[in-house]
Amino acid sequence: MKIIILVFAFLLSVSDITAQKLTADEIVKKHIEAIGTSDEIAKIKNQTAFGNVSFTVLRAGGVGGDGKIVISSEARKFLLGMSFQIPNYRLETIVFDGKDYKISYVMNNARSQLGNYIFRYSEILKEGLLGGVLSTGWALRRLSETGAKIRLDGTKKIKSETGDSETERDVYVINYVPKSGSDTEVRIFIDKENFQHLRTEYRRIISALQGATPDASASRRERREILIEDFSNFKLVNNLNLPQKYKIYLMIEGQSQTLEYEWKAVFSNFYFNQQFDPDSFKVK
Numbered sequence: 001m002k003i004i005i006l007v008f009a010f011l012l013s014v015s016d017i018t019a020q021k022l023t024a025d026e027i028v029k030k031h032i033e034a035i036g037t038s039d040e041i042a043k044i045k046n047q048t049a050f051g052n053v054s055f056t057v058l059r060a061g062g063v064g065g066d067g068k069i070v071i072s073s074e075a076r077k078f079l080l081g082m083s084f085q086i087p088n089y090r091l092e093t094i095v096f097d098g099k100d101y102k103i104s105y106v107m108n109n110a111r112s113q114l115g116n117y118i119f120r121y122s123e124i125l126k127e128g129l130l131g132g133v134l135s136t137g138w139a140l141r142r143l144s145e146t147g148a149k150i151r152l153d154g155t156k157k158i159k160s161e162t163g164d165s166e167t168e169r170d171v172y173v174i175n176y177v178p179k180s181g182s183d184t185e186v187r188i189f190i191d192k193e194n195f196q197h198l199r200t201e202y203r204r205i206i207s208a209l210q211g212a213t214p215d216a217s218a219s220r221r222e223r224r225e226i227l228i229e230d231f232s233n234f235k236l237v238n239n240l241n242l243p244q245k246y247k248i249y250l251m252i253e254g255q256s257q258t259l260e261y262e263w264k265a266v267f268s269n270f271y272f273n274q275q276f277d278p279d280s281f282k283v284k
């Protein structure tokens with residue numbers, strides 16, 4: 001009996017060591033394989049996901065509303081559109097044509113907090129990060145093209161939706177740095193068990209501005225701006241493992257208040273290799 005226990009313990013330790021020895025590149029390779037076979041992925045020229053989305057201004061008593069969402073992509077081109085029956089937030093449109101981008105105004109020549117965040121930190125679009133595996137331009141599929149650097153930053157536990165409940169998942173944390181560099185810290189979370197992409201987290205620290213006097217400077221503090229994309233409820237669609245649920249969380253920390261927003265989407269229909277209107281990704 002002791003021999004059996006020792007052998008079992010040895011096998012477990014070997015398994016743990018093997019998992020720990022995976023490099024960032026090996027994790028990404030397994031992640032791509034978890035999406036689908038290379039042949040199935042190669043067949044996809046474009047893809048579109050349609051569904052319902054709910055928008056909530058957190059810390060504001062549930063202010064928000066329900067609407068529709070579409071995420072469409074072709075190679076590196078990308079479109080995220082959301083529509084709501086909200087007087088001051090009827091339409092959100094984020095478009096990237098593979099080179100340039102356009103983010104719609106939502107009211108009086110002003111963008112939403114989400115649109116403004118993406119506008120200011122446009123590398124999120126240009127690198128193919130926004131939308132994760134819901135986009136054909138997904139950054140981890142195009143590392144050789146973009147020249148971005150990745151680094152394994154350990155492991156951690158995060159909560160992820162499974163069905164209607166949340167479970168804790170062990171994930172690899174991949175640090176992503178664009179070739180040109182960025183002041184935004186980007187971390188990609190890959191499930192340790194099935195290598196699915198569960199989360200992308202963007203963090204930016206804005207230094208406190210110098211005040212007119214020492215006392216004024218002392219009262220000011222650095223600010224954080226955090227955007228988190230969560231992907232869950234993966235199912236096989238057209239031989240690809242894609243998330244049926246998608247959530248965006250945005251936190252903007254100010255000197256006097258903190259703003260928080262949430263968009264929660266459930267996709268009901270996926271379409272592949274459709275004939276797109278030539279103006280689908282037009283930015284000018």
